[in-house]
Amino acid sequence: MSSIDTLIDADTIARRVKELGAQITADHAGRDLVLVPVLNGSFVFAADLARAIELPLAIDFFGCRSYEGTASSGVVQTTLDLSHPIQGKHVIVVEDIVDTGLTMTYMLENLRTRRPASVQLASLLSKPARRKVDVAIDYLGFEIEDVFVVGYGLDFDEHYRNVPYLGVLRS
Ligand code: IMP
Secondary structure (H helix, E strand, C coil), X not given: CCCEEEEECHHHHHHHHHHHHHHHHHHHCCCCEEEEEEECCCHHHHHHHHHHCCCCCEECCXXXXXXXXXXXXXXXXXXXXXXXXXXXXXXXXXXXXECCCHHHHHHHHHHHCCCCCEEEEEEEEEXXXXXXXCCCCCEEEEECCCXXXXXXXXXXXXXXXXXXXXXXXXX
C-alpha cells in the first residue's frame, strides 16, 4: 500500500459530521425524512451522518457510476435503484464528493421525477475547481483543492475505503 498524507483527520471529520447532523435535525423536525446514500463512496459518511441526526428517518441506497468520455460531458449509469417510492417524502442525497457535478446532476434530476416533497444534497467534500455543472450543496462537510483524496469511504481503484481519515496518496 502506498502511504497517505493526511488531509483531514478523523477528529475533524467527526466534529464536522456532528455539526451537519445537528443542522439537518433542526431543519427537518417533524418531516418524513429519507436519506439516500450514493454507493459506494458515501457508505462511511452516511453511517456517521445518520447517527448524528436525532430524528426518525429511513435509509434507501442508490448506486450510480459516472463514465468520462472524450467530450466534456459524462454519462452516468444507475447500478442500484431505490427500493421504495419517495413520493411526498423529504429526501437528502448523501454523497462522498462533488467533483465535476455530473453524477449529482443526473441523480437529483432522476429523483425529482419521483415527486418527493423536497430533495436536498449532503456532500462530505466538494472540489469546486473541477466543476463542469453547477450543483447546489445544502449540507457540505469540506471544500478542498483539486487533489485526489482517499479514505473515509473514498477509494482509488477500490482500495483505501477503510482508512479512517481523508488523505492524499503519496506518489
Ligand atoms: P462527479 O460526477 O465528477 O462529480 O463525480 C463524483 C464521483 O467521482 C464521486 O462520487 C467519487 O466516486 C468520484 N471521485 C471524484 N473525485 C474523487 C477523489 O478525489 N477521490 C475519490 N473519488 C473521487
